[in-house]
Amino acid sequence: GQNIDQPTEMTATEGAIVQINCTYQTSGFNGLFWYQQHAGEAPTFLSYNVLDGLEEKGRFSSFLSRSKGYSYLLLKELQMKDSASYLCAVPRGGGSQGNLIFGKGTKLSVKP
């Protein structure tokens, strides 16, 4: 089967760095997505990793280890607006353009 685990909630301080972990089990890996979702809004795309390693995009970076079934999202220089849920997702069954299997999301609260 397929399963995604991520922490339910995290709290961090404005200006700090936070790492949100995601572990997954999937048949036929075909990449991993991170989405950001503010309360009551649509998820927005943050990153897509298909190869091992770290990909940096401004204040946000995403890391993938396929052998460990593990990814993390790193947020630097936290801002209050980063308070949101962060969703880890993998395509189902390894097929292209298939539906995404989402984790339950990690709700990040950024405190002043």
Add this chain to the structure above:
Amino acid sequence: NAGVMQNPRHLVRRRGQEARLRCSPMKGHSHVYWYRQLPEEGLKFMVYLQKENIIDESGMPKERFSAEFPKEGPSILRIQQVVRGDSAAYFCASSPRTSRVNEQFFGPGTRLTVL
């Protein structure tokens, strides 16, 4: 380039009524996905459609739920005889027609409340 459009944004129905949710994908996108999100839960896949075809409906309940994506017009998710448990946010996403995995662009969602 307009994003994914969904309407209505909020929909209130009484038990037993029908709910129709509409989704217009981004221009140039021919793949549409519907997801349901219950409070404090993750997004759950329901159905994946291309124009005039249902590709994967494995996440959609067998009864009361149906979806279509006609040649012309938006994709429609239809829920007949709604029950309180159908109250949720329903998100539509679209992706372009290519052979590789693409990010899915999400609409703002329709929040269905069943009284």
